[in-house]
Amino acid sequence: MRKRNNKASQKPRRRATADDDRKITALNLKPEELTPEMTSYFAKCEEKLGFIPNVLKAYVFDMAKLSAFVAMYNDLMLAPSGLSKLEREMIAVAVSAHNRCYYCLVAHGAAVRQLSGDPPLGELMVMNYRAARLSPRERAMLDFAVKLTAEPWLVEEDDRARLRGAGFSDRDIWDIAAVAGFFNMTNRIASATDMRPNSVYHGQAR
Amino acid sequence: MRKRNNKASQKPRRRATADDDRKITALNLKPEELTPEMTSYFAKCEEKLGFIPNVLKAYVFDMAKLSAFVAMYNDLMLAPSGLSKLEREMIAVAVSAHNRCYYCLVAHGAAVRQLSGDPPLGELMVMNYRAARLSPRERAMLDFAVKLTAEPWLVEEDDRARLRGAGFSDRDIWDIAAVAGFFNMTNRIASATDMRPNSVYHGQAR
Amino acid sequence: MRKRNNKASQKPRRRATADDDRKITALNLKPEELTPEMTSYFAKCEEKLGFIPNVLKAYVFDMAKLSAFVAMYNDLMLAPSGLSKLEREMIAVAVSAHNRCYYCLVAHGAAVRQLSGDPPLGELMVMNYRAARLSPRERAMLDFAVKLTAEPWLVEEDDRARLRGAGFSDRDIWDIAAVAGFFNMTNRIASATDMRPNSVYHGQAR
Amino acid sequence: MRKRNNKASQKPRRRATADDDRKITALNLKPEELTPEMTSYFAKCEEKLGFIPNVLKAYVFDMAKLSAFVAMYNDLMLAPSGLSKLEREMIAVAVSAHNRCYYCLVAHGAAVRQLSGDPPLGELMVMNYRAARLSPRERAMLDFAVKLTAEPWLVEEDDRARLRGAGFSDRDIWDIAAVAGFFNMTNRIASATDMRPNSVYHGQAR
Amino acid sequence: MRKRNNKASQKPRRRATADDDRKITALNLKPEELTPEMTSYFAKCEEKLGFIPNVLKAYVFDMAKLSAFVAMYNDLMLAPSGLSKLEREMIAVAVSAHNRCYYCLVAHGAAVRQLSGDPPLGELMVMNYRAARLSPRERAMLDFAVKLTAEPWLVEEDDRARLRGAGFSDRDIWDIAAVAGFFNMTNRIASATDMRPNSVYHGQAR
Amino acid sequence: MRKRNNKASQKPRRRATADDDRKITALNLKPEELTPEMTSYFAKCEEKLGFIPNVLKAYVFDMAKLSAFVAMYNDLMLAPSGLSKLEREMIAVAVSAHNRCYYCLVAHGAAVRQLSGDPPLGELMVMNYRAARLSPRERAMLDFAVKLTAEPWLVEEDDRARLRGAGFSDRDIWDIAAVAGFFNMTNRIASATDMRPNSVYHGQAR
Numbered sequence A, B, C, D, E, F: 001m002r003k004r005n006n007k008a009s010q011k012p013r014r015r016a017t018a019d020d021d022r023k024i025t026a027l028n029l030k031p032e033e034l035t036p037e038m039t040s041y042f043a044k045c046e047e048k049l050g051f052i053p054n055v056l057k058a059y060v061f062d063m064a065k066l067s068a069f070v071a072m073y074n075d076l077m078l079a080p081s082g083l084s085k086l087e088r089e090m091i092a093v094a095v096s097a098h099n100r101c102y103y104c105l106v107a108h109g110a111a112v113r114q115l116s117g118d119p120p121l122g123e124l125m126v127m128n129y130r131a132a133r134l135s136p137r138e139r140a141m142l143d144f145a146v147k148l149t150a151e152p153w154l155v156e157e158d159d160r161a162r163l164r165g166a167g168f169s170d171r172d173i174w175d176i177a178a179v180a181g182f183f184n185m186t187n188r189i190a191s192a193t194d195m196r197p198n199s200v201y202h203g204q205a206r
Helices: A036-051 A054-058 A063-078 A085-098 A102-116 A119-127 A136-150 A156-167 A172-192 B036-049 B054-058 B063-078 B085-098 B101-115 B117-128 B136-150 B157-165 B169-195 C034-049 C054-058 C061-078 C085-098 C102-116 C119-127 C136-150 C159-165 C170-194 D038-049 D054-058 D064-076 D086-096 D102-117 D119-125 D136-150 D157-165 D170-193 E005-010 E034-048 E054-058 E063-078 E083-100 E102-116 E119-127 E136-151 E157-165 E170-193 F036-048 F054-058 F062-080 F083-098 F102-116 F119-127 F138-152 F159-163 F170-193
Strands: none
Touching: A036 A063, A054 A063, A054 A102, A054 A172, A063 A085, A063 A172, A063 B063, A085 A102, A085 A136, A085 A172, A085 E157, A102 A119, A102 A172, A102 E005, A102 F119, A119 F102, A119 F119, A136 A156, A136 A172, A136 B169, A136 F083, A156 A172, A172 B136, A172 C054, A172 E005, B036 B063, B054 B063, B054 B101, B054 B169, B063 B085, B063 B169, B085 B101, B085 B117, B085 B136, B085 B169, B101 B117, B101 B169, B101 C119, B117 C102, B117 C119, B117 F054, B136 B157, B136 B169, B136 F102, B157 D086, C034 C061, C054 C061, C054 C102, C054 C170, C061 C085, C061 C170, C061 F036, C085 C102, C085 C119, C085 C136, C102 C119, C102 C170, C119 D119, C136 C159, C136 C170, C159 F036, D038 D064, D038 D157, D054 D064, D054 D102, D054 D170, D064 D086, D064 D170, D086 D102, D086 D119, D086 D136, D086 D170, D102 D119, D102 D170, D102 E119, D102 F119, D119 E102, D119 E119, D136 E157, D170 F119, E034 E063, E054 E102, E054 E170, E063 E083, E063 E170, E063 F062, E083 E102, E083 E119, E083 E136, E083 E170, E102 E170, E136 E157, E136 E170, E136 F170, E157 E170, E157 F036, F036 F062, F054 F062, F054 F102, F054 F170, F062 F083, F062 F170, F083 F102, F083 F119, F083 F138, F083 F170, F102 F119, F102 F170, F138 F159, F138 F170, F159 F170
16 A cells, blocks of 8 residues: 555655656747737736646747647637537547647646536546546537547548537537547647646646 | 440449539538638639639638638648648648548649649559658658557657658658648548538549 | 649659559569460450550469469459449449558559449549448448458348348348458458559549 | 366257358358369368368359359469468468458368467467467568558568568569468458358367 | 378477477566465366466466465356356457467367367357357357457446346446456466466367 | 636536545445455555545455455555566556556556656656656566557567566566556456546545
8 A cells, every 4th residue: 555645745756757847849949039919929828827838839930830820729719619618628638538649638638627627527538538427418529529539531420410419500510520620630749749738737726 | 354444434424423513511501701811812712723622611601710721721731841842742641541531632632643743643642652652751751640640649759760860850840740730630620521522623633 | 722733734743653664563473474365365455455454464473373363353343243343343442442452442443433434433432432422232332341351350140131131132242242352352462562553544534 | 277178078068059050151042053173173172171161162152153262272272382381371370360260260270280280380370370489481471461461551562571581482472462362351251151160170180 | 172180190290389398488487485375276276177277387486476366366267156157268268369368268268168068169269259159148248358358448338238138237247347357467467478378278178 | 718727716616526426336236244354454544545445445245356356456566576666556557548447547647646756757657658758667668568458469579578678577577567467457347347436546646
């Protein structure tokens, strides 16, 4: 049996894996000067979140790419949708769990914990969404998103019919597909570049 | 043995699979009015391509999403890069072949045929890029893109080192990852919505 | 946006991938003299097709093997059967697509285009047969053939029952299995030897 | 601990799984009259083996198919080749083990036991050829055959080079590919039709 | 056609693969002295089986590990349970077949042959349990055990419901899971150490 | 952008996923009376950990099974070994991550956080051990354990040689295999029974 938790803090730290001490990605890319629009966006991040998410810093080598990423991200995750913000984050994490993407699991796992006020739910999305107690709507949504991630070539009308049967509109189906698709993109950019999440996420909403 | 090609045209057509006769996706989404920016962009497509790619029409239900998609697509595929336009299209098709995405294989297979002036190269990207006679640079690029597609969780420093060994800069590595990532997104949106390509692609550059 | 098709012909050719300029397989095998039977068969190919399919040339190192291959091929693909010739070619391509066999996809993709008079149908068989608009009979046939290709150990009575439910006789089931099995053989011989298709297939029935 | 073997014979038989009591396949196919050539071939089987292998009986519904099968089988497995008969049977079993084909594992597992005089070798081919003590030549041959079975799209020049490095000629490479390909065909026909092996194989060469 | 079985014994032996001539595992581990409890257990094995199973000899380097293994094994496989001993051995072999574990397939394949008095049943469990004529109860049990082996993350309430529908109690479900789990452990220890079975198993209950 | 963490606590809780409010497994199994040995062991757990791990409670329906499990667990994870306790827990989590086992990831993820004093290390083991900054020894150990989990049939002498090259003794190799094997067992028992972890783990050592 392991010792109680409260003694753990007395142990010497094994090694520094804190992600903040390190480069954000494995690539050496020279930063561009932030555009006024992006300067203001980064300031808003600092104000609302208390930090700049590392994925944004990873993109500062090219303002056109940064702007396009921010525009798509904010539209997908924050614009009005038949999917709640929590539902969109649940998709993000279930997709990233299939793809075993460290960056996205850390950052969006924290988001699920925060938005739900239910820390184990964040863990369940990371570990195996099938073990979570989900509503039929949530389960249909995540089953679709994960099948689309794992075997997109098998997605057919029956799959869309199951979503409609769970109460989703055609517009909702687009949004589920678009969020699942987006994280299939970012998971791969993060894995390809060894992108490291801000350490602050680890302790959020535990 | 089958009859010669020139008799085939006398056969009655088996059925109409022509994609233009049908809805562009399986979803019923009400079009929004095009913004002036998008009106002008669509006009430019008509002028340069002779048609509006169906993926753009699929997005007209929401101008914010259409704009974000166009901005990201044009930056990735057309902006200056260490990768040629043909190389980016080869990535697009090799990724889409792994994901067996009908829309993207038809549209971007045509692009590879056009940009290369080498129709069998387009077929090879669709069927099995490993059977193509590729330069070491091209092969390294596609091996990275397809591994990132199939098993992103296995991509590590050794994989980046192989790209550097084949002459790619860190900026090029980002671009390979970003193009591969992007088609992992669009393949899934297309499969989720049963998006159908413009028929015109089939005959292009054969 | 890419330039219009009609300008592509002005581009310098990137490289010669034309399959006819090259050896038919990666193996150096000394041709035997054709038997009279095979001489006559080759003459019939020239007459009806306008060329000798490369797979036949690949076998000329051994007349016993060539004869056995031709006998089995012609029986399976051309003899009377409850399956139409087009149906048999659709199985050939769907199986070869699972196995990503360049030779068979090029040669039999052309056959599907020719026999159907529907070029996109050939592309659909190559790219993802599930995206095609198929009759329930065709779909059941291809689902069986592809499951038999991908996971033969899972094929059971339920699978045969589905074929019978779609109108196939027991004799038809044998023929579906035999055609699917045959292309699982030839796909592997072609891949093992890097067999290259005749260039002429690429332009057929587009 | 289980009781000793010699008491097992006193136990009542649990159920009749003896394959001879049953139909040879799950398909109802009306037998044709044997051609004189096949009548004589079947007589030779009876004389040399003591029985007619069920696969041959499964084909008696169509003499053209039976003849083509027999011609190809006998050429591949019995004709002169750089591969010994045992080596060809080892490929047959290793391929059939990947495909988990009951018929072929029973029939060709017995052949490996007989031809090698080494019963455990037959078991090893059935269970996991990687656990067998093989010569480098045998291992290279089986690695090629099983890769070609599992992922034919990945077989490339490096794989052929490994065979050449293990002493195989180009003609031998063809034969390895052809035998592996053939069992990928027959495994699927056997699985598709639920073909049952002759019971006599089970006790052979134990 | 191969020669009759009775001539095989005249062939010179190809090589000695007899497992008894060799080390039991690939690891050099110094044996400890048997405890009195284990001395007596080994004596009982000799008396009842006629030999000491190699897995027990593999553990003699550490009496604590040997005792824990024996306690768990005997409880699972021999203690009273709603599952018969044969059913537990069938699970053992079907799981080991998925994992292609030579040791466990040889040892427990023999057990299925003995306990059932039906040698082909043992072969079917090794080769493909889906090809066996099983009762609905047996089939449900093995489907659960093999799904739990292949994709444990997909096992859910529906799977347990199917077992209950086939007549299994909750306690039986535990036992199925525990036996399947146990062989997922021992398969891996055997594969990791290249554990070799006693030769005597090969000829048992044929 | 999401709101700051400190506001999250004001949100109403979405739903109760707290694992303590629920049955420990999906099975209804009647508890037996604890033996004196197990009464004392449970008391020791309460004293040292502050709670009884749910896996132990799941076993109270059968004292023989509980004792055997505890004996094997304590020997593997706590007895002297060339592997540190942290290394054994890292194996436990990397294996459980492959198998996506909620119970084991929660319980042993907490153990890695505690034993290492490095919370992100626990997350890395859960999410993708390949993204962690590991010593060559740790990486070799986890690569072996995860290969043994995913494809045990491919583990061979080369894999053992890599462990020896990283400084592991033959006894250490046994211990790596035994710990990896053990969690392949418990992952499956937990998944088969829907075992739920104690809630207290979620907040430990964050």
